[in-house]
Amino acid sequence: MDDPIDDAGVRRTIEAVARASYGRLLAYLSRETRDVAGAEDALSETLLAALTTWPKDGVPRQPEAWLLTAARHRLIDESRRRRVRTEHEDTVRLLTLESATAAITEDTFADRRAELLFVCAHPAIDPSLHTPLMLQTVLGLDAARIAQAFLVPPATMGQRLVRAKRKILEAGIPFELPRQEDLPQRLDAVLEAIYAAYGLGRDEVAGVDQPGLALAGEAVWLARVVLDRLPDEPEIHGLLALMLFCDARSAARRTPDGHYVPLSEQDTAAWSAAAIREAETELADASRLGRIGRFQLEAAIQSVHVERAQTGRTDWAAIVVFYEHLVQLAPTLGARVAQAAAVAEAHGAAAGLAELDRIDRSSVASYQPFWAVRAHLLRQAGETSAAAEVDDAYDRAIGLAQDPATRQFLLDRRG
Amino acid sequence: MKYVMLIYETPPNLESRKDPGHDPYVAAWKAYHKALVAAGAYVSGAPLKDMATATTVRLRDGKRRVQDGPFAEAKEQLGGFAILDVPSIDAALEWAARCPTAASGAVELRPIDDDFFANFVDG
Numbered sequence: 001m002d003d004p005i006d007d008a009g010v011r012r013t014i015e016a017v018a019r020a021s022y023g024r025l026l027a028y029l030s031r032e033t034r035d036v037a038g039a040e041d042a043l044s045e046t047l048l049a050a051l052t053t054w055p056k057d058g059v060p061r062q063p064e065a066w067l068l069t070a071a072r073h074r075l076i077d078e079s080r081r082r083r084v085r086t087e088h089e090d091t092v093r094l095l096t097l098e099s100a101t102a103a104i105t106e107d108t109f110a111d112r113r114a115e116l117l118f119v120c121a122h123p124a125i126d127p128s129l130h131t132p133l134m135l136q137t138v139l140g141l142d143a144a145r146i147a148q149a150f151l152v153p154p155a156t157m158g159q160r161l162v163r164a165k166r167k168i169l170e171a172g173i174p175f176e177l178p179r180q181e182d183l184p185q186r187l188d189a190v191l192e193a194i195y196a197a198y199g200l201g202r203d204e205v206a207g208v209d210q211p212g213l214a215l216a217g218e219a220v221w222l223a224r225v226v227l228d229r230l231p232d233e234p235e236i237h238g239l240l241a242l243m244l245f246c247d248a249r250s251a252a253r254r255t256p257d258g259h260y261v262p263l264s265e266q267d268t269a270a271w272s273a274a275a276i277r278e279a280e281t282e283l284a285d286a287s288r289l290g291r292i293g294r295f296q297l298e299a300a301i302q303s304v305h306v307e308r309a310q311t312g313r314t315d316w317a318a319i320v321v322f323y324e325h326l327v328q329l330a331p332t333l334g335a336r337v338a339q340a341a342a343v344a345e346a347h348g349a350a351a352g353l354a355e356l357d358r359i360d361r362s363s364v365a366s367y368q369p370f371w372a373v374r375a376h377l378l379r380q381a382g383e384t385s386a387a388a389e390v391d392d393a394y395d396r397a398i399g400l401a402q403d404p405a406t407r408q409f410l411l412d413r414r415g
Numbered sequence: 416m417k418y419v420m421l422i423y424e425t426p427p428n429l430e431s432r433k434d435p436g437h438d439p440y441v442a443a444w445k446a447y448h449k450a451l452v453a454a455g456a457y458v459s460g461a462p463l464k465d466m467a468t469a470t471t472v473r474l475r476d477g478k479r480r481v482q483d484g485p486f487a488e489a490k491e492q493l494g495g496f497a498i499l500d501v502p503s504i505d506a507a508l509e510w511a512a513r514c515p516t517a518a519s520g521a522v523e524l525r526p527i528d529d530d531f532f533a534n535f536v537d538g
Binding site for chain 1: 449450454506515518
């Protein structure tokens with residue numbers, strides 16, 4: 001059998017394998033040595049080597065097993081090199097690797113990505129690095145791309161990630177799922193980090209800044225990885241439901257020429273019925289498990305919003321009740337500001353403004369949603385609001401916005 | 416920590432100054448300035464007059480060279496600057512991202528070298 005070796009085809013295969021398997025391969029490799037950076041190097045060298053040898057020898061029957069075995073050999077070689085210079089801890093690592101290498105011939109190996117996600121969100125690691133670490137290790141995104149999403153200079157992000165991975169190794173962070181008693185807190189950190197990648201503001205309030213769904217697909221993908229391992233954790237279902245409800249409305253958020261469309265004015269026909277259905281299923285799965293949590297409450301609020309597609313109206317009274325519970329569980333600025341907006345819809349602008357006044361003003365000096373809601377409510381309150389106060393609130397909301405579409409929307413409303 | 420924000424504007428940005436009462440870019444800038452001040456991040460700053468009003472001075476071989484125009488000719492020109500005082504580079508970057516010029520021109524952030532400056536300001 002003499003098929004011509006198709007270089008472009010081989011390249012595509014490697015890319016496909018790399019994309020689909022990177023996270024699983026890396027998680028498996030780094031678990032043994034706890035050296036994420038070392039595993040990344042070994043894996044990327046191996047992928048490069050595959051690009052040279054596979055066009056000549058053909059794509060292996062079990063490409064993942066080939067990559068895993070080759071990467072592990074590189075790790076062993078590297079450990080040996082270091083052992084010559086350092087001491088006994090490398091010996092342990094070496095022996096672990098050698099004994100385990102014999103075992104791998106199957107083309108499916110245990111999926112350790114969930115463990116890797118828990119490592120990335122470990123309390124010993126700076127919370128601002130949880131999400132970047134997940135994106136780099138489980139998704140294989142490069143540091144420069146992650147830097148863009150988080151508004152950090154690329155070189156700085158690279159350095160921070162290197163330091164974080166060194167911390168994982170030196171602090172002895174274990175690559176395992178947390179014990180039952182630690183799980184709620186540890187899981188919440190993982191879910192928060194995944195939601196941070198999703199990056200959308202609460203678009204149920206007109207004029208709240210939405211700098212962009214930076215890595216929405218990646219966030220949903222990560223949530224599914226965790227759900228796969230922990231199908232009986234309701235908050236994971238809740239987070240997935242929340243993100244899917246938000247996804248469902250993405251086409252309706254902007255006009256074709258890029259103008260901001262507030263939720264109350266969105267064309268419900270442009271909402272994705274399929275995404276809504278899936279979100280509802282996840283929310284139902286969550287509630288069957290019988291343990292409420294912040295992400296389930298957020299998802300429940302979104303579920304009320306999308307009812308407008310069926311009923312033509314929004315049940316703000318129900319939303320107010322959900323926010324009361326949410327703010328008790330997780331009194332973030334975002335939840336409290338959104339609660340004020342919901343209270344205003346249910347009980348009038350004055351009631352909403354009173355809620356806003358309960359928030360410490362110094363904590364919102366740079367928090368755009370507060371000012372967007374305040375401006376909106378002051379305007380609605382009519383003559384009881386001084387014109388200068390209304391303008392000032394709009395100016396603050398405009399000046400704090402990062403998305404030009406939000407800015408323009410608020411400028412138009414300010415008048 | 417203090418940063419200088421250098422604001423590089425496009426020709427349309429600069430055109431907008433002709434209609435300061437109505438232009439949305441100017442309105443956005445007024446709001447941005449207000450937000451910076453209200454948040455306690457603004458130390459000082461100023462818009463600059465057009466590139467055509469710039470004069471560049473050099474001294475070479477004992478001779479003065481004075482030329483019309485800015486130091487560097489470029490499509491985007493330095494339209495203004497601001498000095499910020501914020502807790503960290505992260506906060507400075509958030510403000511840079513909010514700057515209306517970021518969407519069309521460019522915003523450069525540079526830390527002020529306070530340590531070096533201390534050599535000048537002394538008793």
